Amino acid sequence: MTSSDRTLKVDIWRGNEKGEYQSFEVPERENQTVLDVVTYIQRHLDPALAYRFACRVGVCGSCTMTVNGRPRWTCRTHVSRVVKGGKLTIAPLTNLPVIRDLVTDMTPFFEKWRDARGRFVAGDGPKDELAPVQPESRERSAASAAIECINCGVCYSACDVVSWNDDYLGPAALNRAWAAYNDVRDGDRNGILKAVSQGAGCHTCHSHQSCTEHCPVSLNPTFSIAGLKRASLKAKLKGALK
Amino acid sequence: MTPLSYFLQRGTAMLMVPLIITHLAVIIMAVQGGLSAEEILSRTRGSMLWAGFYGVFVLAASIHAGIGMQTILHEWTPLGRQASANIGHTLIAILWLLGARAIYAVVWA
Ligand code: HEM
Ligand code: SF4
Ligand code: SF4
Ligand code: FES
Numbered sequence: 001m002t003s004s005d006r007t008l009k010v011d012i013w014r015g016n017e018k019g020e021y022q023s024f025e026v027p028e029r030e031n032q033t034v035l036d037v038v039t040y041i042q043r044h045l046d047p048a049l050a051y052r053f054a055c056r057v058g059v060c061g062s063c064t065m066t067v068n069g070r071p072r073w074t075c076r077t078h079v080s081r082v083v084k085g086g087k088l089t090i091a092p093l094t095n096l097p098v099i100r101d102l103v104t105d106m107t108p109f110f111e112k113w114r115d116a117r118g119r120f121v122a123g124d125g126p127k128d129e130l131a132p133v134q135p136e137s138r139e140r141s142a143a144s145a146a147i148e149c150i151n152c153g154v155c156y157s158a159c160d161v162v163s164w165n166d167d168y169l170g171p172a173a174l175n176r177a178w179a180a181y182n183d184v185r186d187g188d189r190n191g192i193l194k195a196v197s198q199g200a201g202c203h204t205c206h207s208h209q210s211c212t213e214h215c216p217v218s219l220n221p222t223f224s225i226a227g228l229k230r231a232s233l234k235a236k237l238k239g240a241l242k
Numbered sequence: 243m244t245p246l247s248y249f250l251q252r253g254t255a256m257l258m259v260p261l262i263i264t265h266l267a268v269i270i271m272a273v274q275g276g277l278s279a280e281e282i283l284s285r286t287r288g289s290m291l292w293a294g295f296y297g298v299f300v301l302a303a304s305i306h307a308g309i310g311m312q313t314i315l316h317e318w319t320p321l322g323r324q325a326s327a328n329i330g331h332t333l334i335a336i337l338w339l340l341g342a343r344a345i346y347a348v349v350w351a
Contacts, residue, residue: 164317203248229248236245 008083010037012049013091016098021089022046034067034074034082038090038102051102058216061152065102066091071157073150073216093157109153112169117195118176123187131185143182146175146224148217155211155221167200171211171221174202178224181231193232194241202228247309254306261299286348293349300341308334 006028011021024041042049053063058076065074068082068089096104155171162170181192196202202225211221235241286292312330315321
């Protein structure tokens with residue numbers, strides 16, 4: 001790693017819902033990530049800075065923050081890609097309560113996963129028989145396309161409808177529900193359609209694709225939600241949602 | 243948005259596509275060589291075809307716009323879900339009444 005004398009000007013959110021930005025000077029390094037910058041500040045300038053990370057390689061989804069106005073996974077975001085005029089502004093994810101500094105409370109995010117029924121429900125088939133799932137089937141392909149979510153909350157933060165409507169289940173939970181719905185082994189697939197059609201569910205989405213634009217692992221929640229809209233509307237018209 | 247209001251809003255949107263195209267095409271043809279009230283009324287007066295056409299159109303547009311405004315009010319104003327729905331439904335009724343009155347005026351009055 002080559003070091004230079006150049007520094008970055010980094011403004012970091014301090015406080016919770018109420019607070020202010022604090023400015024730091026951080027040495028600029030080659031191939032530095034935004035998470036490296038935050039870690040440098042915590043190790044060398046202010047040990048009280050609260051932030052979250054675990055894997056540092058884009059797997060765990062815990063390091064997401066708002067960087068120069070956009071939600072991003074900071075461990076895989078190179079400073080050189082997002083820096084503007086030598087400046088970085090780093091804030092917690094939007095659309096979630098702030099615990100302290102860069103740490104948000106993900107509880108509402110995961111409560112909505114539960115509400116969208118994104119978990120497997122066993123059927124009452126015999127336990128010793130494996131359910132055949134053809135790898136090439138339409139359902140398996142749809143599930144595969146949606147399954148690799150790292151629960152990072154970037155899409156949830158990027159969705160305007162979440163910020164307008166507290167009850168909206170949001171892109172991640174609905175994307176998960178679509179993956180679960182396409183698991184043909186599930187014992188109550190109709191229950192998923194019911195869950196996502198209640199209150200501010202899938203039909204609340206405006207299909208404007210901000211979630212898809214921002215998802216760091218290139219998932220397409222908009223497409224998943226469109227699938228849920230279609231499937232639940234069909235079920236509704238058949239009278240299967242009651 | 244409930245599955246039903248979603249269905250009605252997207253359904254009326256699809257329904258309006260051919261209606262709007264026909265509406266615009268007739269306007270463009272009608273204004274060739276000037277436009278007069280007599281010319282319009284001679285086409286519409288007593289015509290069950292135009293009464294039916296605009297009857298469907300007005301109903302579709304009322305439902306579509308009413309549901310759309312309900313969404314906008316809920317998302318963009320402090321009004322809650324129920325208040326937004328009440329205003330949306332009232333709007334559907336008002337738009338439909340205005341439209342029905344206009345159809346009555348050019349077909350029957
Ligand atoms: C053929 C013509 C039309 C089509 C295809 C159409 C289509 C649509 C669609 C797909 C939406 C949902 C947008 C979303 O979920 O974000 C929408 C919303 C809306 N439309 Fe239309 N529309 C048409 C005509 C009209 C007309 C004539 C009016 C007014 C009388 C109108 C008023 C609205 C309003 C107020 C909304 C709510 C905006 C929103 O939900 O984002 N539309 N329209
Ligand atoms: S497409 Fe739907 S879920 Fe995605 S950002 Fe837009 S409103 Fe939110
Ligand atoms: S869908 Fe993408 S952006 Fe949303 S939580 Fe999953 S990985 Fe993150
Ligand atoms: S630290 Fe695990 S995804 Fe960034």
